Amino acid sequence: MDHIRHSRGMTRRAFGLSFGPGMYVLGVAAANGAPVNKKVPTATGIDALYVPFVVAAELKIFEKYGLETSFKPFDDGNVALDALLTGNSDIGATTELGGLARWDKGGKLYVTSYSSTSGQQIGLAGRDDIKKPEDLIGRTVAYPRATGGHLYFVRYMKKYNLPVDKIKVKLLQAPEMVAALERKDIDAFFLWEPWLDKAAQLVQGAKVLARSGDDGVFVLTSYDYYSQGLIDDPERAKAATKALIEATDFCANNATEAAKLAGKAFRIPEADMKLYMSRMKYRVEMPKDVVLGNFRGAAELAMGENIIKKMPDWNDFVRPALMKEVAPDRAVGW
Numbered sequence: 001m002d003h004i005r006h007s008r009g010m011t012r013r014a015f016g017l018s019f020g021p022g023m024y025v026l027g028v029a030a031a032n033g034a035p036v037n038k039k040v041p042t043a044t045g046i047d048a049l050y051v052p053f054v055v056a057a058e059l060k061i062f063e064k065y066g067l068e069t070s071f072k073p074f075d076d077g078n079v080a081l082d083a084l085l086t087g088n089s090d091i092g093a094t095t096e097l098g099g100l101a102r103w104d105k106g107g108k109l110y111v112t113s114y115s116s117t118s119g120q121q122i123g124l125a126g127r128d129d130i131k132k133p134e135d136l137i138g139r140t141v142a143y144p145r146a147t148g149g150h151l152y153f154v155r156y157m158k159k160y161n162l163p164v165d166k167i168k169v170k171l172l173q174a175p176e177m178v179a180a181l182e183r184k185d186i187d188a189f190f191l192w193e194p195w196l197d198k199a200a201q202l203v204q205g206a207k208v209l210a211r212s213g214d215d216g217v218f219v220l221t222s223y224d225y226y227s228q229g230l231i232d233d234p235e236r237a238k239a240a241t242k243a244l245i246e247a248t249d250f251c252a253n254n255a256t257e258a259a260k261l262a263g264k265a266f267r268i269p270e271a272d273m274k275l276y277m278s279r280m281k282y283r284v285e286m287p288k289d290v291v292l293g294n295f296r297g298a299a300e301l302a303m304g305e306n307i308i309k310k311m312p313d314w315n316d317f318v319r320p321a322l323m324k325e326v327a328p329d330r331a332v333g334w
Helices: 003-030 048-058 078-084 097-104 149-157 172-183 195-202 234-253 256-265 270-278 289-304 321-326
Strands: 039-044 068-073 091-094 109-116 122-127 138-143 168-171 187-192 204-209 218-229 281-285
Touching: 039 048, 039 078, 039 187, 039 234, 048 068, 048 149, 048 234, 048 256, 048 270, 068 078, 068 256, 078 091, 078 097, 078 109, 078 218, 091 281, 097 109, 097 218, 097 289, 109 234, 109 289, 122 149, 122 172, 122 195, 138 149, 138 270, 149 289, 168 195, 172 187, 172 195, 187 195, 187 234, 195 204, 218 234, 234 256, 234 281, 234 321, 256 270
Parallel strands: 039 068, 039 091, 138 168, 138 187
Antiparallel strands: 091 218, 109 218, 109 281, 122 187, 122 204
């Protein structure tokens, strides 16, 4: 009995001693502005837009800012964005329509910057007897709904004044496109790399017909979206933003090493990944005129396509405060 009482007494004392220092460390961390929750998981697609997330994880860049990160790849960035809404990720990235569609349905995710742009990453692949835009009339084309491919399709139709009612549209997911083209279920598709080059390589008589930047039709912009949990933790959010800036700058300045890391992660040959990266401009920025202009234009299109039912509250959906504090030279106009 004496032994039992002694053990209990020591246990309580040990608990008290361990609890005290633990609270002290927690207090110091909070006082110093260091993030208490160190984990910042990210969700990605499997193309060149997402190389900065791989670099950040593999080179442990987040650790320099007191955080830990990881990346989970999905078939495309829109699907990956859903991980923010289920609490399985804190950061995702995709184009305007993916974020707008989820925000319109009540999803809690916020635009904090963009990290890459390209006039070549998205394009049109199809049969080589399609020589000019007008040759799409009477054909069947495909794109994934509410994606950059969808946005490019609508702007392509408008740019070349094509009659949409005379072009049959199928809504397919990215991994389905090449097989659908080979089966002759479709004649062309609006999508992103690596699927454009895969179609040209794997489907007889197929080629890349156009890139989105041709004739100034559409410049792809990939935005970083933060979860509600990350937005509600300012110190963690600021540290994560600093880490993303560094990782993205690394991609711009060290393409060979970044391509090697991303190629392995996404199972894409290193040389191919380096080519895809060469078509991207990597830089984290948040210029007011560009961001709000792009999103307002995309939102008008999205309403016309029945992707969203109302315009977002831009003051809530778009959050420039983090970039203004962390890198004010990259957040002009706010």
